[in-house]
Amino acid sequence: MDDFQVINSYLCIRMPKELDHHKAIRIREMADRYIEGQHIEFVVFDFEDTSFMDSSGIGVIMGRYKKIQILGGRVLAVHVSDRIRRIFRLSGLHKIVEIVEDEE
Amino acid sequence: MDDFQVINSYLCIRMPKELDHHKAIRIREMADRYIEGQHIEFVVFDFEDTSFMDSSGIGVIMGRYKKIQILGGRVLAVHVSDRIRRIFRLSGLHKIVEIVEDEE
Amino acid sequence: MKTMKNHMKVEFDSYSGNESFARITVAAFLCCLNPTVEELEDIKTAVSEAVTNSIIHGYGNQVGTVTMECEIDGDEVIVAVSDEGVGIVDIGKAMEPLYTTRPDLERSGMGFAFMEAFMDTLEVTSAPMEGCLVRMKKKIGVPLHERYNCLD
Amino acid sequence: MKTMKNHMKVEFDSYSGNESFARITVAAFLCCLNPTVEELEDIKTAVSEAVTNSIIHGYGNQVGTVTMECEIDGDEVIVAVSDEGVGIVDIGKAMEPLYTTRPDLERSGMGFAFMEAFMDTLEVTSAPMEGCLVRMKKKIGVPLHERYNCLD
Numbered sequence A, B: 001m002d003d004f005q006v007i008n009s010y011l012c013i014r015m016p017k018e019l020d021h022h023k024a025i026r027i028r029e030m031a032d033r034y035i036e037g038q039h040i041e042f043v044v045f046d047f048e049d050t051s052f053m054d055s056s057g058i059g060v061i062m063g064r065y066k067k068i069q070i071l072g073g074r075v076l077a078v079h080v081s082d083r084i085r086r087i088f089r090l091s092g093l094h095k096i097v098e099i100v101e102d103e104e
Numbered sequence C, D: 001m002k003t004m005k006n007h008m009k010v011e012f013d014s015y016s017g018n019e020s021f022a023r024i025t026v027a028a029f030l031c032c033l034n035p036t037v038e039e040l041e042d043i044k045t046a047v048s049e050a051v052t053n054s055i056i057h058g059y060g061n062q063v064g065t066v067t068m069e070c071e072i073d074g075d076e077v078i079v080a081v082s083d084e085g086v087g088i089v090d091i092g093k094a095m096e097p098l099y100t101t102r103p104d105l106e107r108s109g110m111g112f113a114f115m116e117a118f119m120d121t122l123e124v125t126s127a128p129m130e131g132c133l134v135r136m137k138k139k140i141g142v143p144l145h146e147r148y149n150c151l152d
């Protein structure tokens, strides 16, 4: 799948257009295969394509955070829209995920 | 409404994206106001924006044809997609409406 | 391979603005079957005809409930549209192309002909004052294994 | 000015692929109200939470029927999502943010909190083995007369 890319110790995950429970199941499965199979220090969630996200998205990010944190890794998010930022804040996710701001 | 334009004796009607019974009611009303109020010889239906049409579209075209034909006028159609062409043929409309082919 | 089955049923008020709602709903339900644009347009057209008939002919100026049921069974789509309106006296005549009881509303009498043309099968059940039920089927051509499976 | 009222009710199988179907359906139904993108996203998110809960918690590995009912009453939207699944023992506890009975499925326990945040009101009715009903309301801000009216 092209939505998962490993660059050095970074796992970049391109999040789907609509991130719900149905999609979250697949992302969890795939992501863990990479995290367990390779030396991953950073998980980068890319929200460029994402126009919808519900609390299932919180679960999948939190789950990767727990996994990678044990190994001393970190979780980042890029291309975060205002709406997704609001959802991060609502759920406390902004405390554990580093939001990388878009360049001007 | 910008969807109706009179140029000389031509009434040009820009058909909606989805031409169903709901939309047909409004087109009928508006078109007849023009046909009855001004000297119209040609009614031109423009399907450029139209991606959906059901048999209600047949009714609205047939109705304008009947009206304008009494006055010696004609009915034309432009930007007719393959699907709409098929629907014209299915309903016999191709016999009374002149389809103006798109230029290359 | 697991068998693909999925079912939905939607009821809505007989406002003409809900015709497009019915089309979007059936299209959204079928999208996991990965139908071609052509197949989807065929089904949307047939649904639009049946729903419009319930609204115009079934209920006329009254507001009633239109029911649309859709079933996916493997590569077959079954759609049923029904109302509890005035019903049809002579179904055979009603199904003739160009026959309409509402020329005043500029109906073309092509509704049933379109349903037949765009679907594989069409069944109409009706009686005066007992509403109308239209059942239509269509096979979707894309082989099952090429489809994105939404059912799990 | 006529009062705007419109109603629909949709039932569907509890497959996770139908979560997006539910969102598209509610959005299609509300589109004649001309909601802002923000308002529509709020309602879609709340619906997604409630439908997902019925699928995961209500029915678990069984396939059951999820019902979504939506009513437009002037500038107010009322959405009800219900199931006939296992139900909730302690509703107060279930509604606490971060509380979840399915951490194994990576549920965040934020479902009800999201419904509360994105809608004006939330009402949960449930009892063990008697399913669950979630009723939510939200006022849509755009003044009535600026809307494209789909109801006639």
Ligand SMILES: Nc1ncnc2c1ncn2[C@@H]1O[C@H](COP(=O)(O)OP(=O)(O)O)[C@@H](O)[C@H]1O
Pocket (backbone or CB within 6 Å): B055, C049, C053, C054, C055, C057, C058, C059, C083, C085, C086, C087, C088, C094, C095, C096, C099, C100, C101, C102, C107, C108, C109, C110, C111, C112, C113, C131, C132
């Ligand atoms: N749901 C219905 N309830 C009552 N009568 C119906 C219904 N559907 C169709 N009919 C009758 O059948 C006739 C033919 O229908 P149709 O072929 O769809 O053409 P049209 O809708 O253009 O009249 C209608 O004019 C109407 O008299």
Ligand SMILES: Nc1ncnc2c1ncn2[C@@H]1O[C@H](COP(=O)(O)OP(=O)(O)O)[C@@H](O)[C@H]1O
Pocket (backbone or CB within 6 Å): A055, D049, D053, D054, D055, D057, D058, D059, D083, D085, D086, D087, D088, D094, D095, D096, D099, D100, D101, D102, D107, D108, D109, D110, D111, D112, D113, D131, D132
């Ligand atoms: N429809 C339902 N049927 C049964 N239990 C439910 C239902 N909806 C919610 N619950 C219970 O309430 C808890 C909290 O729900 P929620 O706040 O949506 O978080 P989450 O879905 O992430 O667990 C669930 O973990 C579950 O135990």
